[in-house]
Amino acid sequence: MNKINETDEKLLCPIKYTLGIVGGKWKLPIICILSSGEPYRFNYIKKRLPEITNMMLTQSLKEMEASGMVGRKQFNEVPPHVEYTLTEKGKSLLKPLESLAEWGIENMHQEADNLSLCENCQAEK
Amino acid sequence: MNKINETDEKLLCPIKYTLGIVGGKWKLPIICILSSGEPYRFNYIKKRLPEITNMMLTQSLKEMEASGMVGRKQFNEVPPHVEYTLTEKGKSLLKPLESLAEWGIENMHQEADNLSLCENCQAEK
DNA sequence: CGGCATCCTATGAGATACTG
DNA sequence: CAGTATCTCATAGGATGCCG
Numbered sequence: 001m002n003k004i005n006e007t008d009e010k011l012l013c014p015i016k017y018t019l020g021i022v023g024g025k026w027k028l029p030i031i032c033i034l035s036s037g038e039p040y041r042f043n044y045i046k047k048r049l050p051e052i053t054n055m056m057l058t059q060s061l062k063e064m065e066a067s068g069m070v071g072r073k074q075f076n077e078v079p080p081h082v083e084y085t086l087t088e089k090g091k092s093l094l095k096p097l098e099s100l101a102e103w104g105i106e107n108m109h110q111e112a113d114n115l116s117l118c119e120n121c122q123a124e125k
Numbered sequence: 126m127n128k129i130n131e132t133d134e135k136l137l138c139p140i141k142y143t144l145g146i147v148g149g150k151w152k153l154p155i156i157c158i159l160s161s162g163e164p165y166r167f168n169y170i171k172k173r174l175p176e177i178t179n180m181m182l183t184q185s186l187k188e189m190e191a192s193g194m195v196g197r198k199q200f201n202e203v204p205p206h207v208e209y210t211l212t213e214k215g216k217s218l219l220k221p222l223e224s225l226a227e228w229g230i231e232n233m234h235q236e237a238d239n240l241s242l243c244e245n246c247q248a249e250k
Numbered sequence: 251c252g253g254c255a256t257c258c259t260a261t262g263a264g265a266t267a268c269t270g
Numbered sequence: 271c272a273g274t275a276t277c278t279c280a281t282a283g284g285a286t287g288c289c290g
Contacts, residue, residue, distance in 0.1 A: 008157035014229025015153060015222060019144075021232075025263070028140060032133035042272050053264065058273055079271045080270085089232060096228045097140060099221040104139025107146075107214065150283070167252050178284065183253050204251045205290085 021067050022093070026052055026060045031069070031086065035094055039073065039083040069093070146192050147218070151177055151185045156194070156211065160219055164198065164208035194218070 022028050026049065033048050034040065046057055061084060064070040069090040075081040086094075147153050151174065158173050159165065171182055186209060189195040194215040200206040211219075 008154075008160060011160065011223065011226050012154055012157040014226040014233055016229075017233040018225045018229040019153075028144075029133075029137055032137040035133060035136065046272095053266095054273065055265090055275090056263070059263095074272095077271095080273085082272065092231075093228055096221070096224040098136065099224045100143045101136050101139040103218055103221045104141075104143040106217075108139055108142040171252095178286095179253065180255090180285090181283070184283095187253095199252095205253090207252060 018093075018096070021064075021069060022097075024060065026056055027064060028097075030057075030060055030064070031090065031093070031097070034070065034084065034086045034090070037086065037091070039085040042082055042084070045084065064090075143218075143221070146189075146194060147222075149185065151181055152189060153222075155182075155185055155189070156215065156218070156222070159195065159209065159211045159215065162211065162216075164210040167207055167209070170209065189215070 022031060029049055029052075030045060033045055042057065042061075045061075046052060046054070049057070061070060061072070065072050068087055071085045071087045073083045073085070075083070147156060154174055154177075155170060158170055167182065167186075170186075171177060171179070174182070186195060186197070190197050193212055196210045196212045198208045198210070200208070
């Protein structure tokens with residue numbers, strides 16, 4: 001009944017889907033680590049994210065596996081050995097994420113206090 | 126000390142900045158409404174988002190005004206009349222958002238149950 | 251009409267300890 | 271090594287009512 005709604009719903013809805021996939025505190029950090037394309041083990045990822053708990057890492061990886069973003073390969077050895085990689089679907093999100101990052105880089109350095117968000121990285125305009 | 130961190134931090138950090146700007150439950154919906162380029166009044170936006178409360182709308186608009194995404198124009202009449210628009214900075218985020226939306230459209234219809242996310246829109250591949 | 255103050259609640263996330 | 275099971279807690283978000 002409200003024609004004017006259609007355009008923005010068609011924009012919003014897929015965005016919500018996408019952010020649902022990578023939402024939460026840890027999924028983007030994990031994707032960024034896996035973005036190299038290499039398969040990494042559970043404890044390696046954990047070392048790269050010193051603040052994450054086993055529980056949050058497990059949960060994030062599991063949800064991303066369920067949504068097809070991350071592949072899990074289990075080696076039946078003792079001790080256990082599991083590797084995680086980005087799937088093709090996961091890799092395909094990197095481009096859109098990069099365009100978000102580009103926008104961020106162009107805008108975040110305009111106000112000085114945003115630099116504080118960025119202790120670890122030296123992203124430059 | 127950990128060279129391998131640099132690349133993903135440089136990707137992650139601006140993304141976090143960007144999502145900080147449009148994060149939360151209502152900012153993206155508001156941006157999508159304002160994406161038409163037209164200035165809209167408080168109560169018009171509210172009608173387009175039937176579930177939002179005055180408080181959340183006020184707060185979201187205020188934060189987006191503070192971050193330079195939204196412009197506020199107040200007409201000193203009785204009764205009060207206020208118009209909100211996307212600033213240039215706000216408009217410049219639309220392209221990156223569209224690339225996120227594109228990815229969403231390409232992926233959300235592959236699994237049938239994601240359709241339920243999308244009651245209002247008929248986004249098609 | 252547009253906005254604010256107060257109070258309240260639900261959910262996401264952390265701490266801790268244990269296991270195949 | 272790679273998880274899981276509880277418990278607790280903080281914060282984003284919601285309900286309600288008042289105001290210039």
